[in-house]
Amino acid sequence: MKRSFIDAVNIAGTFIVVCIISFAVYTLFVGKPFYKPASYLDGEWNSPDGTAVGEGDDSGTYTTKTSPDSVVIGNVSGLIDIEGWNNDYAQLEYIKRGPGKPPEVEIDDTGSGLSIKAVYPKAPGSFGSVEFFLKVPKNIESIEAHSVSGRIKIEGAAPGVRQHLSSTSGTVSTDAAGDLEISSVSGTITFISSGSSVSASTTSGRIDGKLEKAPDSGKIRIKSVSGRIKLEVPSDLNADVNLHSVSGSVSTDLPVSVTETKQNTIRGVIGSGGTELEISTVSGAIKITE
Numbered sequence: 001m002k003r004s005f006i007d008a009v010n011i012a013g014t015f016i017v018v019c020i021i022s023f024a025v026y027t028l029f030v031g032k033p034f035y036k037p038a039s040y041l042d043g044e045w046n047s048p049d050g051t052a053v054g055e056g057d058d059s060g061t062y063t064t065k066t067s068p069d070s071v072v073i074g075n076v077s078g079l080i081d082i083e084g085w086n087n088d089y090a091q092l093e094y095i096k097r098g099p100g101k102p103p104e105v106e107i108d109d110t111g112s113g114l115s116i117k118a119v120y121p122k123a124p125g126s127f128g129s130v131e132f133f134l135k136v137p138k139n140i141e142s143i144e145a146h147s148v149s150g151r152i153k154i155e156g157a158a159p160g161v162r163q164h165l166s167s168t169s170g171t172v173s174t175d176a177a178g179d180l181e182i183s184s185v186s187g188t189i190t191f192i193s194s195g196s197s198v199s200a201s202t203t204s205g206r207i208d209g210k211l212e213k214a215p216d217s218g219k220i221r222i223k224s225v226s227g228r229i230k231l232e233v234p235s236d237l238n239a240d241v242n243l244h245s246v247s248g249s250v251s252t253d254l255p256v257s258v259t260e261t262k263q264n265t266i267r268g269v270i271g272s273g274g275t276e277l278e279i280s281t282v283s284g285a286i287k288i289t290e
Contacts (some may be wrong), residue, residue, distance in 0.1 A: 119245035238271035
């Protein structure tokens with residue numbers, strides 16, 4: 001009788017151990033980790049751009065109290081993704097990624113504008129990154145975004161929104177802007193603008209741009225040190241043009257009344273003139289299309 005009781009206890013103990021091991025294996029490979037942030041336990045496991053949220057990543061969201069007139073966002077390492085939507089408020093989702101010490105995210109929407117920035121610890125050591133996914137009203141007045149090492153992408157804003165975008169190391173793009181200042185030290189630039197003032201520059205990278213409509217006047221300046229430049233313009237453009245490449249071809253699909261031409265340089269007038277259009281590169285081709 002005593003032997004039977006011991007055997008029963010051993011069988012029960014073995015069964016409990018097997019259950020614990022099975023549960024641990026299921027949790028590790030199939031289930032949700034114990035320390036996953038709450039927002040991802042209840043939602044999807046991907047960030048808005050579709051990348052997986054890894055173990056130890058932290059996340060958060062913020063919704064503005066009012067409709068901002070402008071937004072200024074700054075990052076050191078990581079993506080800045082801004083999308084226009086039809087709501088009258090802004091919504092931020094951020095994801096901090098390791099390894100390293102994560103930055104703090106400072107948000108200020110006490111005035112008419114929205115300010116967002118990543119603040120890193122002053123203590124020495126390795127640091128993580130943070131990705132910003134921001135949705136803003138389509139008709140916001142201005143967008144300003146700056147990153148040291150990271151891509152900047154603007155989509156869905158109204159055509160007249162003023163934009164100032166810059167990255168030291170990363171591609172920069174916007175699919176609709178009014179007056180525009182856009183730059184990257186090392187990265188490709190892509191833009192569409194309906195404004196009368198455009199400044200686009202990169203040190204190492206190509207530039208692909210489009211003028212959505214012909215400005216009555218203004219200044220369009222595009223330059224690259226090492227990279228080709230391609231600009232699509234409306235057929236009714238009126239501009240005084242100055243196109244120059246030190247080492248590369250220069251061409252235009254629009255008829256130009258040439259005032260000066262020499263190797264890799266075209267100066268002249270398109271249409272009746274007016275808008276100042278200046279494009280230059282040291283190493284790369286220049287092409288204007290319609």
